[in-house]
Amino acid sequence: NAGVTQTPKFQVLKTGQSMTLQCAQDMNHNSMYWYRQDPGMGLRLIYYSASEGTTDKGEVPNGYNVSRLNKREFSLRLESAAPSQTSVYFCASSEAGAIYEQYFGPGTRLTVT
């Protein structure tokens, strides 16, 4: 099992450009999450999907959109990138909500210039 995979690993964007971060899990998990991590800080939840077909805002959703494409895949889109979105982005999945542990992908390091 690959677990949680994310693409790309690194990305540099110019202000105003758009991009989509891809995430897939092969553990048949119901819930998926997108977090961002800034230097010296913990993780902040951007969006999550409790189950296929549902998505909800997290702590810092502004400037992002998500799509739960199917049970395996959960993508994060930046429509118009801003320097404040420079961060490391992590996707995670869990069996069902926060009552179970979460499994994380390796992260995408995004720089917006």
Next chain:
Amino acid sequence: SQQGEEDPQALSIQEGENATMNCSYKTSINNLQWYRQNSGRGLVHLILIRSNEREKHSGRLRVTLDTSKKSSSLLITASRAADTASYFCAIRETSGSRLTFGEGTQLTVNP
């Protein structure tokens, strides 16, 4: 949302010593989870402790939970250089459906 607060922010010890990290929170929780993050990598789940549990063990890891003091501790015994990482606590509030992470403790184990 309520964030767990870790203490200390940084800890440096020698191989073979024990390392203790603490996490405090302010509301009632369903569970509390500890994660490890090696530099440049994703988080790895270590232990989940539920609100009705007081202590859990996993190998060299021991986690305690005191809901009356709203605090948890992670003890790593006989530390190794490979334990060097950041350690995060994450709480799931009773009324919420998401995890909120603290800012982490950076542990350095010197050979």
